[in-house]
Amino acid sequence: MRIAISADDSNGLDSVVSPHFGRCPYYILADLEGQEVQAVQVVDNPYRGQHAPGRVPGFIHSQGVHVMLTGGMGGRAIGFFEQYGIEAVTAASGTVRHALEGYLGGQLRGAQPCRESREHAAVPAEGEYEQDEVGRLREEAEMLQRQLDEVAARLDKLGK
Numbered sequence: 001m002r003i004a005i006s007a008d009d010s011n012g013l014d015s016v017v018s019p020h021f022g023r024c025p026y027y028i029l030a031d032l033e034g035q036e037v038q039a040v041q042v043v044d045n046p047y048r049g050q051h052a053p054g055r056v057p058g059f060i061h062s063q064g065v066h067v068m069l070t071g072g073m074g075g076r077a078i079g080f081f082e083q084y085g086i087e088a089v090t091a092a093s094g095t096v097r098h099a100l101e102g103y104l105g106g107q108l109r110g111a112q113p114c115r116e117s118r119e120h121a122a123v124p125a126e127g128e129y130e131q132d133e134v135g136r137l138r139e140e141a142e143m144l145q146r147q148l149d150e151v152a153a154r155l156d157k158l159g160k
Contacts, residue, residue, distance in 0.1 A: 006070040010042045013097040019071030072114035
C-alpha cells in the first residue's frame with residue numbers, strides 16, 4: 001500500500017504534516033507492507049502556487065497512492081479522491097511518522113472538508129488562499145495551537 005502525506009518540509013518520516021493538502025510544498029510517499037514502512041520518497045508538489053480543483057488529486061493518483069493523509073482539504077478534493085478510489089483522511093498532524101502511526105492504529109480516519117471549504121462552498125475566489133510564506137505559517141501556528149489545546153484538555157482529563 002502507498003500512503004501520501006502532505007508535508008511542510010522534506011525530512012521524510014520526520015517531516016511536519018502540512019495543514020494544507022493542495023498548497024503544501026512536499027508530499028511524503030510511504031510504501032508499506034502490512035504495518036511496516038518499506039520505502040519513503042519525498043516529491044515536490046508540482047502545483048504549489050497553482051492551486052486549481054482536481055490538479056493535485058490527479059497528481060497524487062498518478063503516483064499510485066491508495067491513501068492521502070493531510071491536515072485539511074476542501075470538499076471538492078475529497079470528491080476527486082473518491083472518484084480515483086483513494087481514501088482521503090484529514091485531521092493529520094505532528095510528524096509524518098505520527099500521522100502514519102495514527103492511521104495504521106485506526107485513530108486517524110475519515111475526511112471532513114476544511115473550514116475554508118465550508119465557508120466558501122468549496123469554490124475559493126481567485127487569490128483567496130494566502131500565497132506567501134508568512135500567511136501559511138500563521139495559519140499553521142493557529143492549527144498547532146488548537147492541537148496543543150486539545151492535547152492539554154486530554155491530559156487534564158486523564159489527570160483527574
